[in-house]
Amino acid sequence: MYFVEEMTQSAIAEALGVGRVTVVRMLAEAKSLGEVRIALARDHAELGGLEASLTATYGFDEALVAPLSSREADVTAPIGAVLGEYLSSLLRNDMKIGLGWGRTLNRSLEHLRERSLRGLNVISLVGGVTHFAHDNPAEFPSAFARAFNADCYLIPSPAVVDSPTTKTALIERCGLRAVYDFANALDAVVVSVGSLGPESTISRYEVIGEKDRSALRELGAVGELLSNVYDHEGRVVDHPLNQRVMSVPMEAVRAAPVRVLAAGGAHKFGAIEGAIRLLKPTALVTDETTARKLTKLPV
Numbered sequence: 559m560y561f562v563e564e565m566t567q568s569a570i571a572e573a574l575g576v577g578r579v580t581v582v583r584m585l586a587e588a589k590s591l592g593e594v595r596i597a598l599a600r601d602h603a604e605l606g607g608l609e610a611s612l613t614a615t616y617g618f619d620e621a622l623v624a625p626l627s628s629r630e631a632d633v634t635a636p637i638g639a640v641l642g643e644y645l646s647s648l649l650r651n652d653m654k655i656g657l658g659w660g661r662t663l664n665r666s667l668e669h670l671r672e673r674s675l676r677g678l679n680v681i682s683l684v685g686g687v688t689h690f691a692h693d694n695p696a697e698f699p700s701a702f703a704r705a706f707n708a709d710c711y712l713i714p715s716p717a718v719v720d721s722p723t724t725k726t727a728l729i730e731r732c733g734l735r736a737v738y739d740f741a742n743a744l745d746a747v748v749v750s751v752g753s754l755g756p757e758s759t760i761s762r763y764e765v766i767g768e769k770d771r772s773a774l775r776e777l778g779a780v781g782e783l784l785s786n787v788y789d790h791e792g793r794v795v796d797h798p799l800n801q802r803v804m805s806v807p808m809e810a811v812r813a814a815p816v817r818v819l820a821a822g823g824a825h826k827f828g829a830i831e832g833a834i835r836l837l838k839p840t841a842l843v844t845d846e847t848t849a850r851k852l853t854k855l856p857v
Contacts, residue, residue, distance in 0.1 A: 605846060611853040612842060616834060620841040623849045624822070633822040633845040638665025641820045641843045645748065646670050648816070649706065652677035656741055656806060658684060658749035658784050659698040660759050662820055667698070670705045678708035681741050683749065683811060684784040685715040685804035687763040695759055711737045715804045717765050717785040722801045741806040746816035751833040752782050753826050760785065770799050781829025783836060784811070790828060792835025808836070816840055822848040 605623045612621035622644055624636035645666065649655070657663070657680060680703040686696030696717075703710035713734060719725050729735050752758040754775055760766045760782055766774075774797055778789040784805040787795050794800055794808065811817070817837055821830050822845035830848065833839075844852070 608846060608849040608853065612844075612849055615853055616842070618840060618842050621849070622841070622843045624843070624845045626845055626847060629847055633848070634662050635665050637662055637820055637822050637843055637845055638667075639669045641748075641818075642666035642669025643671075644818070644841070644843060648746065648818075649675055649678065651675050653745045654679045654681065654740075654743070656681045656683045656744045656747040656811065656814065657699040657702060658747075659686070659696045660750045660752065661695060662750045662822075663698045663748065664693070664695060664701075666820070667701050667705065670702070672705040674707040678703075678706050679711065679740075680706075680708045681711045681737065681744070681806070682713050683741070683747065683806045685713045685717040685719075687765060688716050690763060695763060711740055713737055713804055713806075717760075717804055718799065719802050719804055725802055725804060728804065738806060741810055744810065744814040746818065747811050747814045748818040748820065749783055749811070749837070751819070751821045751826060751829045753829050754779055754781065754787070755825060757825055758782075766799065770797075773797065774799065780832045781826070783833050784808075788832050788836050790832045790835075792832050792837075794836070812837060818843065820844070824848075827851060 605625060608623045609621040612618060612623070622640050624633070624640040626633065626636060641663070646669075653675070655678070659682070680699050682699040687694065699712065700710050702708075715728050715734070719728065729738055752760050754766075754771045755761065761768070761771065765785060766782070766787075774787050774795055777795050777797060779787045779795045779797075780790050781788060785803045786800055786805060786808060787797065789795055817839045818841045819830075819833055819837055819839035820843040821833070824847070827848060830844070830852070834842070
């Protein structure tokens, strides 16, 4: 609660039914042990049942469900914690991994088991943002590469450019063809998804404006993956914006033998359902409330 969900001491005391002094003492005892590695305990039988139900329902090779302290808790940090642990176990020498970006993926960084991996190559699957106030949501691939002393390949452009002509020029005449070619034959991809609402990353960082998002919703769009906008059936929407996205082709992303989708939260539920159909992930990392909704269990 304190280290992952960043709840206040008073909120933790109320949730646990103990006094704030007790919470302060427990935290002090933990700190007195020195440097502590924080990980979510996921051995609860109910979580295991949800994971088994997800794999049976959707055919995932793996499903990992993050516990929440309450139904109202922010799911980003718990999902990030579970994702960090999972990716730390997944990585190996001489691996080529493609990464998306966003708040959920960024929260996994503090839970990675940093080490040097020989021959690890990290490829950013989509361009970035042109400005930000505090944290850069597109920094995930480079920060991930630093954690493992890996080579990193970026797409140094906005995620969405002004025209297909500009996109072609950037790829063919500005040095990005080598990055796109290198993204073929990926061993694994790790992505999240976004909704098309005002709370979404693409809205807050003005990647896709409200006018375009409104037009896309009218066409049945429910979410975006690597800034590619799709409908509930997992079909990329027929709209000019999708021709201007500076991302590795979806065919290359889907061809990776390991495809990890990390996402959760009520506002992303439709986007997650569509992304499952679009990406056909081999592994899903989500929160327990979203897992229940996906398996049609009582929330």
